Amino acid sequence: MKMEAALPEIAQPVNLTSVTADALAPEIIASKVYLKGCEAKPVLLDEIGACLAVPDVMLWVGLKDPDEALLRSLALQLGLTQEVVGDLHARHRLPKVMDYDEVVLIVAMTVEIRATDGMPSFGETEILIGPNYLVTIRRGAVSSHTELRKRLEKLPGRMSRGPDYIATELIDLMIDRYNIAYDQFEKTVESVEQSLLMRGIEGLKVRKLYQIRRDFQRMHTMIAPLEEVCRRLSHVEMMPISATERVHFADLSDRVGRVDRLLDNLGNGLAFAFEAGMLIEQSKQTDTTRRLAAWAAILAVPTAIAGIYGMNFDNIPELKWKYGFLMSVTLMGVVCSFMYYKFRQAKWL
Numbered sequence: 001m002k003m004e005a006a007l008p009e010i011a012q013p014v015n016l017t018s019v020t021a022d023a024l025a026p027e028i029i030a031s032k033v034y035l036k037g038c039e040a041k042p043v044l045l046d047e048i049g050a051c052l053a054v055p056d057v058m059l060w061v062g063l064k065d066p067d068e069a070l071l072r073s074l075a076l077q078l079g080l081t082q083e084v085v086g087d088l089h090a091r092h093r094l095p096k097v098m099d100y101d102e103v104v105l106i107v108a109m110t111v112e113i114r115a116t117d118g119m120p121s122f123g124e125t126e127i128l129i130g131p132n133y134l135v136t137i138r139r140g141a142v143s144s145h146t147e148l149r150k151r152l153e154k155l156p157g158r159m160s161r162g163p164d165y166i167a168t169e170l171i172d173l174m175i176d177r178y179n180i181a182y183d184q185f186e187k188t189v190e191s192v193e194q195s196l197l198m199r200g201i202e203g204l205k206v207r208k209l210y211q212i213r214r215d216f217q218r219m220h221t222m223i224a225p226l227e228e229v230c231r232r233l234s235h236v237e238m239m240p241i242s243a244t245e246r247v248h249f250a251d252l253s254d255r256v257g258r259v260d261r262l263l264d265n266l267g268n269g270l271a272f273a274f275e276a277g278m279l280i281e282q283s284k285q286t287d288t289t290r291r292l293a294a295w296a297a298i299l300a301v302p303t304a305i306a307g308i309y310g311m312n313f314d315n316i317p318e319l320k321w322k323y324g325f326l327m328s329v330t331l332m333g334v335v336c337s338f339m340y341y342k343f344r345q346a347k348w349l
Contacts, residue, residue: 027070029062029144037160040153048077052132058163059133062145066137078133088137092124095226097233104129104238106167106229108174109222110141113184120181120215122222125174127167129240134163136170148173164241168248171230175252178223178259185219186266188212193273213270220263227256294343301339302332
C-alpha cells in the first residue's frame with residue numbers, strides 16, 4: 001500500500017512551516033509520518049488522527065516550548081487523556097517515567113555548556129511513546145534532534161523498529177551531550193583549580209567557585225535519576241516498549257551511571273581544590289603574621305631604648321656622656337641586625 005493512496009490529501013514533502021497557519025507556529029519543529037520506516041511526509045496536526053489509522057505508519061512530532069492550546073489540539077488527534085496533557089504541559093525538575101498503559105512519558109533533563117562563560121545551562125525534554133507515534137517536547141534545550149531525525153531517515157530499517165527504538169536513540173543522544181558537557185565543564189573546573197593552587201582563595205574566586213559548585217550539584221541532580229529511569233524501563237513491562245528495546249534501555253542505564261561516576265570524580269576534584277586553596281590562603285596569612293611579628297620584635301628594641309632615654313630623669317647612665325647618642329644608635333643597630341639575621345634564619349623574613 002502506498003502512503004499517497006491511504007492517507008488524506010497531504011501537501012508534497014516541503015517544509016511544514018509553509019503549509020498552514022498552524023504549521024507557521026514556531027513551536028512545531030517537525031511533524032512527519034513514515035510508512036515502514038521510509039517515505040517521510042509532513043502531516044498537519046488536524047490530519048494526524050486519519051494518518052495513524054493507516055497500517056504500518058509511524059508519526060514523529062517534534063515541539064519546542066509549546067503552549068497548552070497546541071498540546072490539547074495534538075492530544076485530541078492522538079486520543080490522549082487530560083492527565084497526559086497535564087503532565088506534558090507541566091514543568092518537571094527531575095527525570096522520571098510515567099506509565100499510562102497505552103502510552104509512556106519519559107522526562108529527561110538536558111545539560112549544555114554556554115560558550116560565553118563555560119557554565120552549564122539546563123533544559124527539559126519530554127518523550128511520549130505511543131503505539132505508533134512519538135512526540136518529543138523540548139523546553140529550554142538549545143540543541144535540537146534534527147540531525148538524529150535525518151540520520152534515522154537514511155536508515156529505514158531502524159526507523160521501522162518503532163517509536164520505542166527512536167526513544168532509546170534520543171536518550172542515547174542526550175547522554176552523548178552529557179559527556180560533551182562534562183568535558184567542557186571539566187576545562188572550566190581545571191582553570192579554577194589551577195588558579196586556586198597558584199593564588200589561593202580570593203574574593204572573586206570564592207564567588208566563581210560557589211557558582212561552579214552550585215551548577216555542578218545541579219548537573220548531578222538532573223543526570224543521576226535518569227539511570228534509575230532507564231533501569232525501570234528495562235525491567236518493567238510497559239505496553240509501548242518491546243522486549244528488544246528494554247535491553248537497550250539497560251545499556252543506557254549503564255551509560256548514565258558512567259557519566260554520573262565521572263561527575264562524582266569531578267566533584268571530589270572541586271572539593272580537593274577548595275581545601276588546597278584554603279590551606280594556601282592560611283599559609284599566606286600565617287606567613288604574613290610571622291613577618292609582622294618579626295618586624296614588631298625588631299622595632300621594639302630601638303623603641304625601648306629611645307623610650308628609656310626619653311624619660312625626664314637627671315641621673316640616667318651616660319646621659320651627659322659625649323658619645324652617648326652614638327653608643328645608643330650603635331646598640332640599636334647591632335641588636336636589630338642580629339635579630340633580623342636570626343629571623344631570616346628561621347624564615348620568618
